[in-house]
Amino acid sequence: MNKAGHQFYVLKIDCPDAKGLVHQISGIFYHHGLNMVENEEFVDIENGHFYMRSEFEGHMDPVKVVEDLRQSLPEKANIELSEKHKKDVVLLVTKEYHCLGDLLVRHFFKDLQANILAVISNHHDLGDFVHKFNIPFHFISADKLERSEHEQVVNDTITKYNPEFLVLAKYMRILTPDFIHRYKNRIVNIHHSFLPAFVGAKPYVQAHARGVKMIGATAHFVNENLDEGPIIVQEVTQVDHQMDARQLAKSGRDIEKIVLARALKLVFDDRVFVSDNKTIIL
Amino acid sequence: MNKAGHQFYVLKIDCPDAKGLVHQISGIFYHHGLNMVENEEFVDIENGHFYMRSEFEGHMDPVKVVEDLRQSLPEKANIELSEKHKKDVVLLVTKEYHCLGDLLVRHFFKDLQANILAVISNHHDLGDFVHKFNIPFHFISADKLERSEHEQVVNDTITKYNPEFLVLAKYMRILTPDFIHRYKNRIVNIHHSFLPAFVGAKPYVQAHARGVKMIGATAHFVNENLDEGPIIVQEVTQVDHQMDARQLAKSGRDIEKIVLARALKLVFDDRVFVSDNKTIIL
Amino acid sequence: MNKAGHQFYVLKIDCPDAKGLVHQISGIFYHHGLNMVENEEFVDIENGHFYMRSEFEGHMDPVKVVEDLRQSLPEKANIELSEKHKKDVVLLVTKEYHCLGDLLVRHFFKDLQANILAVISNHHDLGDFVHKFNIPFHFISADKLERSEHEQVVNDTITKYNPEFLVLAKYMRILTPDFIHRYKNRIVNIHHSFLPAFVGAKPYVQAHARGVKMIGATAHFVNENLDEGPIIVQEVTQVDHQMDARQLAKSGRDIEKIVLARALKLVFDDRVFVSDNKTIIL
């Protein structure tokens, strides 16, 4: 809420495309006296689907607005209307500090559109660092636990915080489909990526052996196939034969932290729509 | 026109922002039974200005549509509605082949949204090359001519072709304000660019002496200040101390031809609005 | 040979690393009175292998220099010493013009360190374009021929020109291991590339369905696994959800032609060493 008592809202709509949609929606805004400060639409011609994201300033009764929209729009419309707010998130990490460090620093200086409620890790290494920022750090060892047992403890811990999003900031554990399903399109992961792709252990060693000339990072939502959910942001950087696997990994980490931060900005600003296995970003 | 007898149109509107604009405009489309296949809007909040670009398919009476729009929109609205078409262009070049070559090849394979009507040069060097593509080449020497006299001949030649756009594909002559005024926002230039900027002769020699780590290119509309009109596309490439001025120039040329081609695609697709000294690209 | 009657040479050496190699090699240069104008070395520490590339100006008896080098260097040393020269090449294409066009234009303006001796295609489409540049075009249809039969005719045609390198400038046929073996590390291919990789038909359609945020190109030597030989140059460009498969392909083509040209410059300047499945570029 700004000082004039005005509030800011974000509306996300997606539905089967139809003639006159923009006219109907903008009519409702007009009728409610809403002042649009940003608006983007996209029509996926191939699949006949309409996407729209708007930001408003004004006084509104959100329930009434959504009701009016629902009456105008096709039955299957997805409508999300919410006051602009910092998203509640929990971070999951393992041992690598680069993404975590970047996010905690941005958070400390209030430059991340999120409240980091807690950090959970299957290793203790990053605890001291997290404590500097007065954020709860939960070390949940996976030693002597079945995958499902460990995940159960992790999940119980997460549940206490009731986060809107989970961020896998270099969390090196595979999640079960059950867990992923519970947070559908609400888990963001950062993953190194290469051309060609290298599966299996030690990807930077493989990439070095293969003499790649660029390495990259992909931020994506997590679905059942861990590293293959809908892509949000991708970026690469040039490398050369002089860099050994360790140096490649170092370059990769710089890209990863920037890519993750960019992706989270888009997600936390409610700009990302997921359609099947891809994203539309407005 | 496609095989169903349908036609494709592009509409560009910009006007002072006002509540309900999208509603009014989309109402007119709806009323005329037009099928929108692409639509983008942008509101410049700071300056209170509204921009919109739409593509339609359908049968329409353009005069009637523009009339209806004009009645709904603020008085100062700019409205351009035209059938989608290849733009008629004349290229101006001097001695460098890289941009010219790229454009003529794309044109030959019908991959440029333009008809290249003629190429004009103040040197004869590129004539043989242009003739391969069966395009008129006019060598207009500037020897023994005043700037204004030479430009007069150039202008007379251009006039015969009645082009919609002029492309300065490495034309190394300064144009007079009169000339530029005649083709306001219709002359696209490609210019090398550096960080920091180097004014004066032999920019690549200066850039090398300064040890820049990247060189770039800027495609822009030409206004009274030759290399400082509204920017359409910019791109850079990494360079290093091993490259001498000649190699820097070579790298620069690769960037220039790609940047010019990208900019022309945007311009010829009617995606570029000019506002003061900047562009909005929808 | 320059006007002073001097000649320019390029020397490439690679051999198992040993103490004092640079000292020995530079001693031989010194002894022969050679003036080094460029020199690069690289030691692959992991594999204990030494790489060196030098450019010289001067008068020399190449046979004697190589002899002296061979006596000083480890037994398994690879030594290539040749006068700087334009490489003789044959291009293979199918239907796409973008790489071919870029190379022919550079060649016409003597900006490619190569003599393009001929263009061979399994389709006739690009013939008219090639003829503009007075370069032989061989249309060798694959219709009604076994793969090996077609390749035999292609190979016979190539043989007549005795090229040093083959360039697959969007040649959409798979080559047999026999053929590839014959031109080991002398065939350069350009290949679209994606993160993640898409195998099978219509990669741009797959990439679009997957919502990739960047697309790229990889230039590489061809080995037994068509698209997986040693990488020479890679580059990517940003794309977004607004681009359909056709537009993605268009963006991809701009990257492909630049990447292929950069790779060929490195190869034709004798800068690329191949070690197993990777390149070292000096």
Place this chain on the structure above:
Amino acid sequence: MNKAGHQFYVLKIDCPDAKGLVHQISGIFYHHGLNMVENEEFVDIENGHFYMRSEFEGHMDPVKVVEDLRQSLPEKANIELSEKHKKDVVLLVTKEYHCLGDLLVRHFFKDLQANILAVISNHHDLGDFVHKFNIPFHFISADKLERSEHEQVVNDTITKYNPEFLVLAKYMRILTPDFIHRYKNRIVNIHHSFLPAFVGAKPYVQAHARGVKMIGATAHFVNENLDEGPIIVQEVTQVDHQMDARQLAKSGRDIEKIVLARALKLVFDDRVFVSDNKTIIL
């Protein structure tokens, strides 16, 4: 020193070019039984100047090695031989956190080839953050002080730490030529940069008004002309008309911190030579 008691050294040489230099230098290494693990040379043909950087492992008497080198090399040779070590640095900042945060986090995780001895600022804002990392923070207000007075206090504070390098991590004060002279080629600055350049206040506001399509950052050594010393690293990122000045600045900050970190890695690894107003990076 590694566990075998071996030490690692870096040697930097630059001198007027002469025939046989590499031979002479490598002879001295060989004579001293040194094992080269990395070596790069560069000859600036235009200016006839030779640059070389080597890394060694072994036991050596550095004084003796330098003595031998000095006898072999031209009189004006610059020779720096030092054991590999983390560089002692002092950071100067004002109010912006992004570069400082990135460096402190890397430092905390021992990923910066430097010991950050202290942070000095003309504002108090960043003090709490710095204290988290147990690094001395000196707030030296410039209020009511002449420029030279303030700088005197800053300088006195720096002197106590006796740093090898100063890093201006968004220090928004102009330094006097005297100060700069004292730390010649030992002050690294990070500076936003634009095409075209914008001088004067609020560069991001100017850049936005001009509609630039990319913004960048330049890390450089500081010389008498504050933002124009020898460039170490440059990078840019794409922006568009939708971003207001505040968002441009945010994008700029992400680039700045990455560019500064890359530049410091090169400097702290003794890879950067300065020649007049440019750098050679080996």
